[in-house]
Amino acid sequence: MSLAINKPRPDTMVQMTFLDALVQAQIEELERDERVIVMGEDIAVYGGGKLVSRFDERRIWSMPISETSFTGVGIGAAMTGLRPIVDLSIASFMYLASDPIINQASKLRYMTGGQVKVPVVFRCCMYYGSSLAAQHSDRPYPQFLNVPGLKIISPTSPADIKGLLKSAVRDDDPVLIFEDTKLWPVKGEVPTDPDHLVPIGKAEIKRAGSDVTVVAIGGAMRLAMDAAKDLAEEGISIELIDPRTLKPLDMDTIMASVAKTGRLVLVENAHRVANLSSEIAALIAEEGFESLKKPIRRLCAPDVHVPFSPALEQHVFPGKAQIVAAVKGLM
Amino acid sequence: MSLAINKPRPDTMVQMTFLDALVQAQIEELERDERVIVMGEDIAVYGGGKLVSRFDERRIWSMPISETSFTGVGIGAAMTGLRPIVDLSIASFMYLASDPIINQASKLRYMTGGQVKVPVVFRCCMYYGSSLAAQHSDRPYPQFLNVPGLKIISPTSPADIKGLLKSAVRDDDPVLIFEDTKLWPVKGEVPTDPDHLVPIGKAEIKRAGSDVTVVAIGGAMRLAMDAAKDLAEEGISIELIDPRTLKPLDMDTIMASVAKTGRLVLVENAHRVANLSSEIAALIAEEGFESLKKPIRRLCAPDVHVPFSPALEQHVFPGKAQIVAAVKGLM
Amino acid sequence: MSLTKGRDSETYRRMLRIRKFEEEGTRLYKAGKIPGAFHASIGQEGTIVGACIALCDSDAMTGTHRSHGHPIGKGAELKALMAELMGKATGICKGRGGSMHLADNSVGIIGESAIVGGGIPLATGCGLSAKVRQTDQVCLCFFGDGAVNQGTFHESLNMASLWKLPVIYLCENNGYAITTSIARSHGQPNIAKRAEAYGMPGIAVDGQDVREVYKATSEAVARARRGDGPTLIEAKTYRFDEHQVGLFIPGTPYRHAEEVETNKKLRDPLLLFRRALLDTSFSEAELHEIESSVVAEVRDAIQFAEASPFPPASALYDYMYSNPILYPPQGATSAV
Amino acid sequence: MSLTKGRDSETYRRMLRIRKFEEEGTRLYKAGKIPGAFHASIGQEGTIVGACIALCDSDAMTGTHRSHGHPIGKGAELKALMAELMGKATGICKGRGGSMHLADNSVGIIGESAIVGGGIPLATGCGLSAKVRQTDQVCLCFFGDGAVNQGTFHESLNMASLWKLPVIYLCENNGYAITTSIARSHGQPNIAKRAEAYGMPGIAVDGQDVREVYKATSEAVARARRGDGPTLIEAKTYRFDEHQVGLFIPGTPYRHAEEVETNKKLRDPLLLFRRALLDTSFSEAELHEIESSVVAEVRDAIQFAEASPFPPASALYDYMYSNPILYPPQGATSAV
């Protein structure tokens, strides 16, 4: 009896960081399904210490520095019965994996007329804002939005990273996870239920409101939440949306909100040209035009590389003050 | 005296195809500046027969199938005194070159604080619409729009490919040329002036009009021209714009046109998510919102891979009828 | 070690299937019935079939843009392959792959990559998967001499050697990558020797001698199944036709007409094998029977393909995802 | 062949500069005065300087994320390097590069790539350029043992061998890529041997013996200048500090504390060289003079760096393009 009490009930929540939730999700999936493996370089260094100590080398594969091919190895393994989680570590390195991700993972199911499936997950960590300079600071997900056949997620809370990573592992298609490492230390309530799944393709309304719709992506979400709180004190009501899945995009939720508010601010740390905000703005300009009362506002990183010096880098990413100002500008 | 008469005057025009203009531009630049070299696989097979027969192996370099590295070789050569034209042949192969293009070519000037320049040109040919299937049919330029530090051009007339390719070779920054191979056989008047340059960063108004602004990119331009002609007969006046340079985008020209017409149709053969049309639509929704009388309309390839079978592929790309219908839908 | 008569018969049948399938395919291509690009393996049948016949049905395989021979060599039926070439709904890839991508998963082919070198990591991943799944499956990985210069060759062979993966890397060395000879692209022309860099055995064989290819591959398969790791096999072969049917190459020819003629006359793997079979265990009549049955198979495949419907426009999105999620409806603002 | 006294003196000076520069840098990093990540080359000075000293001033070079040693080894002044580490406007890269990218073009460095393996094609391109320009410039290309597994190593060495490019590929083999040993990542551990795959000479040297590295590199440089092509040199060296200052690595250590201690005690390139110099041509006083002048140089560099201003926000876009074209104005809808 006492044992049963110690075992957490499915609806129990625990407080943990985003990074812990991320690791916990992998541990649970590795334990649930022996087809799941993890592949990556220096896994312990990039936050996966618990994985390395818990599972043997047949489950956790240490990779040579060969990103192009080990990505292809993950795809080949996925096509032949495994469900690999490929850790590409810093997102700036993933251009080395562009070819296998785009030409193989995203295309093979279609090109074989459905003969194969490609259940592979790619983890890409977006480090920026910590003086690593341009070769380590990319947020490259906008480039992959244009590629058919991929699913792309970028959760912003511990519960969501756990639930979406698990959904990704259980999904039969290639899923790219873009983790904003600024979120790694963020704490939150996370369900202990080993089958806690957050559906791919569903946005979340973080905060309901009526004056202005704000869509914030990745690390920008924390600032947007703070901005919404400040604005509420001034009597401005923000409806704050987290797309969570970047492809396919849940436009129904965004469109319904804009239909209500008629005002839209998009906040994103990726470079501004042809990013997710561009796509959302375009879709609204096409299909939500009649509801728009004011011009759309995008707050993004400008079209410049991320500089090393903190004196410069601090000016690259949108801050809370800009979000507040943009919202007020629309009132 | 007779010699002088035979020598074409600078303002002489000749009729030639897009492909001939493309080759002619390279011949002239190779002859003008001995720092210019051409690098690529099977250059004669991809339309460069004249280059191979005219210049020796010190100017025309035949590459092994090593796209990642020979792209880097071109960048290294550009940083040390040459002005290479790197022929990546079919654009679907360029993902193998994403890392050196993004992490090196686009970043090195900035990351070295201006100590180096990277005068390299990449030619990427977009083949599609001829049953080559998904691994040979990509139009990947939308992905590179998001990358700071690159210049991207996609001319649509023989005169423009000649003048823009020459500008690209003479430019000190990395320039990507996305050639729509559907345009290769198109004929037009081309200046024989060896210094015929078309400026990077300037759009062209192909046809002035007052009712609807149509922006068409690459191969879509020919259909848009036909559509504009048909619509003119029905009394609808199209202002047709060719951006020519996709990055940096000449938004002044587009914005001025939309200010006049209040209606915008975007036509593009790239996949629809986060492409150039998304960016243009977003910019208009931000800065041209007050002039917009109607929702923006985008006509693009859908979010599906290019299938092999002509029975399917014919449904992927926007056609003249769709352009006409979209324009009429806005009247 | 000599092959059994049954295996000889199947070997000859598959080689001939490739030859006839592609001869007819070339004709149909020139007649405009097959769209896209058509790369024939004619001349390379000994290499392909010699290697494939050393596998079990449950073994896996990856191929290249020159993709017709690989499934046929592995035992695929011809109908769905021919229908695929014509872009029909009954094609092995439902009309989505075409000539460069005739992957037939039912015989173990996990992909035919038209990205040169792109299949090498996939095969390596299949090897890794076999190891994790603790089966005795091996994976045969085909690629050309040109693909050897891709980074994926290097990275993948290193990993396979490191982890002793059950993969056979089989280089169809036909001497050229489109127009580029080995001398103009390889710093060191001996491809088998490259294996040493990875601590892997590298073997060169006469790719026109199907039995020699079979023997080398069988040994590599046995080695892989024993858990002793991968092998690189370089099969020296020759492509009789142009890189791609109808490809026009301006300027000085990259290979001499004589070279081609000599190879066709003296180094035709089908003629060589036929002669060897007659010299040992087969009668003219027996071979003739195989030949006419193959001709009939190819004819039936063409009939099947021609009679098949094209996929309808409404099927454009089929097979994009295994688990589709549609926000917004896919065609919403698109051309369709 | 022994180095001349002048060269010995310069060699010792540069080795010591790296050591002192990085010791002070580590201190400043821990004190929060240097942002980002800091990878020290301490322990690898013999390899770096031995190779660099074999070059002429006009020769070119590429390096890695472990980027401080390369410019110092090539003769760079310390002030702009230290200012760069601190993200100052007077930094060698105007504060845009930082610790992983201390490229100093004035001493011939065309790039320090923090993308592992990314510099190898650039160096090869420099070799191609030298050949086209018909100069006798050579390019020295540094990379680590981990980078050997990148496709760029394979592709680039093949091209350099094919075209006999004047490039020296110098592998700083310190035994580890972050936590990954050679045994856990290389199918075949002998890196020098990989050269054979490309038809290129491959030489292994003791990277802690600066004279041995100098000798091997000098021969490779002479070979390259003669037009005889590239060489791969594997210098066996050791990194005394952690991969990156302050990096926490959970779990079982990837290298034994004893291994580190033994190397520091018995295989310190500076101690070994100092002893050799004393044994032959230098007095304590002479070495002492070099030592105090280096200490002063480093101190001056720190003073210079600390006194320098940060780049102003208005400079964010500077150095993006050589030929800027601005449509629309860059910051228009951005955060700035």
Ligand SMILES: Cc1ncc(C[n+]2csc(CCOP(=O)(O)OP(=O)(O)O)c2C)c(N)n1
């Ligand atoms: C990554 C990539 N680069 C270039 C091409 C264009 N291409 C198609 S086949 C081929 C030659 C391949 O040569 P090889 O590997 O020897 O195979 P073979 O054609 O001789 O069978 C090339 C360069 C391609 N399909 N993929």
Ligand SMILES: Cc1ncc(C[n+]2csc(CCOP(=O)(O)OP(=O)(O)O)c2C)c(N)n1
């Ligand atoms: C393409 C790429 N992959 C991974 C990394 C992360 N990373 C930085 S240094 C390093 C290890 C490099 O090892 P080695 O080449 O031996 O150089 P060392 O650090 O030992 O000097 C890795 C994996 C990177 N910077 N670039």
Ligand SMILES: [Mg+2]
């Ligand atoms: Mg070949």
Ligand SMILES: [Mg+2]
């Ligand atoms: Mg190392």
